[in-house]
Amino acid sequence: MAYVLFLAGLAVVLAGLTWFASWARRHGRGSGMAGALAAYEEAYRTTAHQSHHELRQQADRKSESGSPDDL
Template identity: 85%
Template sequence: MAYVVFLGGLAVVLAGLTWFASWAKRRGRGSGVAGALAAYDEAYRTTAHQSHYELRRQADRKSENGSPDELQ
């Protein structure tokens, strides 16, 4: 019986966290957590921090090459 109560409680907690994550994503409230994780990465995992910023730069970069149709 104790296992059923434990698993039920675990399911409720996981469902609550899932709901909170979807709510925060819809409202744009996840930036504080992202900033905290970026600070942690910068302090303890410098290669992950550098990779994160490189990926952001690549996503922000616009393509300098035109489409093949513009060459004609």
């Protein structure tokens, strides 16, 4: 019986954390954690940090597609 209660409690905690993560993403509250992880990766995992910056640049870049009227 104790195992069932433990697993039920664990499931409730994980569901709550999942809900909080989705809420934070929707409301733009996750940028502090992203910054902290980027600082950690810069110090200890340099290749991951470089990849992070490359992905951010790709996301910020806008595709240059011409208009049909430009012909």
